[in-house]
Amino acid sequence: MTASLTRREALAAGFGTVLLPATLSAQPAAKPAEFKIGVTTFLSGPASVFGVPSRKACEMLVDQINAAGGIAGVPLRATFVDEAPGTDHLVGEFRRLVQSEGVHAMFQSISSGSCLACTPLSRELQKLTILWDCGTQRIFEENRWEYAFRTQGYGTPEILAPLLYLLKKKPDFRTVAVINQDYAWGRDSWELWKAGMDALKPGVRVVAEMFPRFGSTDFSTEITRLLALRPDVILSTSWGGELVTFVRQATERRLHERSTFVLPVAEASLPTLGRSMPEGHIIGTRGDHWNNHPAPANPQLFNEFVTAYRTRFNEWPIYPCHHMAQAIWALKAGVEKAVAAKSGGWPSDLEMANAFRGLTFPTPTSTITLREDGQGLEDQIVGLSSFNDRFPFSVPKEMIQFTGAQVSAPVGQKSTDWLKTLKPDMIASSGRSIG
Amino acid sequence: MAEWFQDNGLLLGLALLDGLSSAGLIFLVAVGLNLVFGVLRIINVAHGSLYAIGAYSAASIGIFLSGLGLPDWAAVPTLILSAALVGAILGPLIERFLLRRIYAQEEVVQLLVTFALFMILEDVQKLIWGVQPIHHDTAMRALGTIDVPFGADFIPFTNYQLFVLPGIAIVTLVGLALFLRRTLTGRVIVAVTTDREAASAMGIDAAKIFLLTFTFGAMLAALGGALSSPTAALVPGIGAQTIVLSFAVVATAGLGQIEGAALTSLMMGLGRSIAVYFEPELEVVVPYIIMVLVLLVRPQGLFGVIETRRV
Numbered sequence: 001m002t003a004s005l006t007r008r009e010a011l012a013a014g015f016g017t018v019l020l021p022a023t024l025s026a027q028p029a030a031k032p033a034e035f036k037i038g039v040t041t042f043l044s045g046p047a048s049v050f051g052v053p054s055r056k057a058c059e060m061l062v063d064q065i066n067a068a069g070g071i072a073g074v075p076l077r078a079t080f081v082d083e084a085p086g087t088d089h090l091v092g093e094f095r096r097l098v099q100s101e102g103v104h105a106m107f108q109s110i111s112s113g114s115c116l117a118c119t120p121l122s123r124e125l126q127k128l129t130i131l132w133d134c135g136t137q138r139i140f141e142e143n144r145w146e147y148a149f150r151t152q153g154y155g156t157p158e159i160l161a162p163l164l165y166l167l168k169k170k171p172d173f174r175t176v177a178v179i180n181q182d183y184a185w186g187r188d189s190w191e192l193w194k195a196g197m198d199a200l201k202p203g204v205r206v207v208a209e210m211f212p213r214f215g216s217t218d219f220s221t222e223i224t225r226l227l228a229l230r231p232d233v234i235l236s237t238s239w240g241g242e243l244v245t246f247v248r249q250a251t252e253r254r255l256h257e258r259s260t261f262v263l264p265v266a267e268a269s270l271p272t273l274g275r276s277m278p279e280g281h282i283i284g285t286r287g288d289h290w291n292n293h294p295a296p297a298n299p300q301l302f303n304e305f306v307t308a309y310r311t312r313f314n315e316w317p318i319y320p321c322h323h324m325a326q327a328i329w330a331l332k333a334g335v336e337k338a339v340a341a342k343s344g345g346w347p348s349d350l351e352m353a354n355a356f357r358g359l360t361f362p363t364p365t366s367t368i369t370l371r372e373d374g375q376g377l378e379d380q381i382v383g384l385s386s387f388n389d390r391f392p393f394s395v396p397k398e399m400i401q402f403t404g405a406q407v408s409a410p411v412g413q414k415s416t417d418w419l420k421t422l423k424p425d426m427i428a429s430s431g432r433s434i435g
Numbered sequence: 436m437a438e439w440f441q442d443n444g445l446l447l448g449l450a451l452l453d454g455l456s457s458a459g460l461i462f463l464v465a466v467g468l469n470l471v472f473g474v475l476r477i478i479n480v481a482h483g484s485l486y487a488i489g490a491y492s493a494a495s496i497g498i499f500l501s502g503l504g505l506p507d508w509a510a511v512p513t514l515i516l517s518a519a520l521v522g523a524i525l526g527p528l529i530e531r532f533l534l535r536r537i538y539a540q541e542e543v544v545q546l547l548v549t550f551a552l553f554m555i556l557e558d559v560q561k562l563i564w565g566v567q568p569i570h571h572d573t574a575m576r577a578l579g580t581i582d583v584p585f586g587a588d589f590i591p592f593t594n595y596q597l598f599v600l601p602g603i604a605i606v607t608l609v610g611l612a613l614f615l616r617r618t619l620t621g622r623v624i625v626a627v628t629t630d631r632e633a634a635s636a637m638g639i640d641a642a643k644i645f646l647l648t649f650t651f652g653a654m655l656a657a658l659g660g661a662l663s664s665p666t667a668a669l670v671p672g673i674g675a676q677t678i679v680l681s682f683a684v685v686a687t688a689g690l691g692q693i694e695g696a697a698l699t700s701l702m703m704g705l706g707r708s709i710a711v712y713f714e715p716e717l718e719v720v721v722p723y724i725i726m727v728l729v730l731l732v733r734p735q736g737l738f739g740v741i742e743t744r745r746v
Binding site: 218242248269 | 445450452454457460557558561566569572576585588590591592596663667668670672673675676707708716718719
């Protein structure tokens with residue numbers, strides 16, 4: 001049997017397909033019995049060192065928020081999806097959660113590849129999407145998204161801040177080597193570093209660019225080469241077990257006595273490294289949420305979050321926990337703002353998303369503002385590895401705080417282009433010592 | 436060429452030292468896989484899980500014993516004993532209750548079953564050890580470092596990587612060769628490897644040999660993991676990384692070939708370390724380039740023999 005459409009029916013169907021979702025998204029919505037969020041994170045594979053703690057933080061905060069009455073009187077419910085099977089799987093899960101499970105907001109993802117694959121769905125499905133951890137600069141520099149927002153910093157400030165710190169603290173270096181994981185973040189972060197370094201300190205010689213296979217468990221050959229080359233600075237944006245392995249193998253062979261390490265993502269690995277982390281090397285945390293932050297904006301809230309997490313899970317929270325918390329606090333602030341704008345009525349998806357543009361929400365350490373392009377401005381704190389009596393692992397000293405606006409590419413500019421325009425006087429003018 | 440060696444000879448020397456320890460670890464894992472395939476004719480994907488569990492168990496046992504005041508010098512024997520323990524427990528369990536049921540099945544079924552076991556054991560590892568990196572490097576620290584001259588400079592190497600890893604690999608190779616050729620049990624294993632039907636017809640208890648061989652293969656996988664644990668942080672997924680390279684070694688060496696596995700491991704270990712010095716972008720693909728080149732010339736592998744297809 002075949003069905004045929006008249007021209008009028010076809011036109012009506014076409015208009016319906018295009019216009020109906022937009023019309024529906026602007027319709028007044030009923031207050032839901034629960035606010036469902038779909039959370040994509042790594043629950044398996046090497047990146048589960050980030051994903052599992054972030055899920056724990058999410059579960060803890062959802063419990064806390066629900067115990068306090070929910071968001072705008074609506075309890076939260078989180079559904080988790082594993083990023084590890086890959087982007088095809090994740091795109092399907094994103095659709096399923098929105099179209100079948102009826103989630104009200106999506107939280108994605110740790111992997112930049114996941115974010116690049118799924119963010120377009122926020123527009124197609126017209127669903128509020130919060131990018132809670134991925135760092136690629138491409139998301140908001142190459143497109144404008146109506147429903148997508150990132151509630152933390154991104155690669156550019158997370159790389160530029162340690163570079164500025166290095167230039168302030170140890171400005172006399174002449175040679176640099178890089179050893180990064182061989183995937184998007186490892187390559188992109190090096191490109192950002194190189195662009196910034198060439199602008200802020202021209203003439204530095206790159207003596208080795210090494211990108212060992214993702215998931216490598218032995219860096220002894222790379223370390224031998226670095227020992228032979230004796231670079232002044234060794235940059236590594238690696239994370240997880242690979243960073244732990246590299247630092248342990250390197251310190252055992254006294255590489256840290258020949259070169260200064262710059263480790264922008266070190267914080268998450270420091271509890272595992274314990275006393276093995278050598279002192280006096282540059283460490284970052286993809287934000288400002290160090291456990292020894294000397295002056296958090298809300299010390300009580302900061303202490304409550306850290307204590308609650310430690311009590312419940314018997315481990316220190318690491319930066320993905322803080323990023324997840326930021327996303328949930330942003331969600332709370334945004335939804336409450338949207339509900340207030342409707343005088344207590346429940347907002348549509350579009351109204352909900354509009355409430356996030358320009359939103360400023362408090363975190364325990366600072367405040368974060370979501371710019372007009374959807375990108376969050378998160379402060380960065382960088383310091384030198386050190387030990388004190390309070391922590392059984394390395395924490396930073398001689399910390400310098402860089403505001404998010406100082407180290408992020410302005411709206412409308414691409415990071416690599418912007419980094420090339422930086423002038424050396426930025427080294428003195430940016431950042432302030434906080435302890 | 437002479438000029439190149441004059442410029443890079445010292446670096447090449449360093450690369451050779453690095454390649455030796457890398458080759459040692461590759462060999463220990465791959466030789467177990469090769470042995471199991473040679474006798475059981477099963478491609479055991481779960482071999483990678485045995486490597487990972489061997490590593491995790493060695494670290495856990497080491498941490499536990501260190502807490503009890505075990506002296507540092509005992510760290511290396513502890514690694515070997517913990518690997519033997521893992522192999523002795525898991526090997527018979529897997530062979531007896533899983534593999535024995537699928538010997539008569541098609542190869543694809545065997546592959547799927549061992550892959551399923553691999554996935555299950557990956558989750559078991561996460562349940563037991565969590566997802567945060569674990570490490571215990573007493574064995575490496577206890578043995579200290581040695582300064583290798585490098586022109587006017589020197590390069591510190593750990594004694595563990597420079598001597599212990601290659602040393603244990605050599606002892607394993609020699610011991611395995613002597614065991615297979617000089618002992619009755621070893622000759623029986625070789626007989627089953629060469630012709631299973633003929634060996635069974637002559638009264639050899641194939642089931643017993645299968646159990647023994649698989650347990651021994653499991654011990655070797657666990658030994659590879661245990662010996663890697665002092666140098667590497669243990670995280671979910673380490674088994675998957677290892678099994679891929681091990682398959683490349685087995686395919687290149689020729690299925691069931693012990694000396695072939697040693698030579699191939701050496702080629703791949705040295706190839707990778709030389710690439711890190713002179714063409715780092717090729718480091719990842721060097722083992723597979725070696726594999727492709729060898730298989731193009733010798734499809735049966737370096738030491739493999741062409742088998743007549745029986746109908």
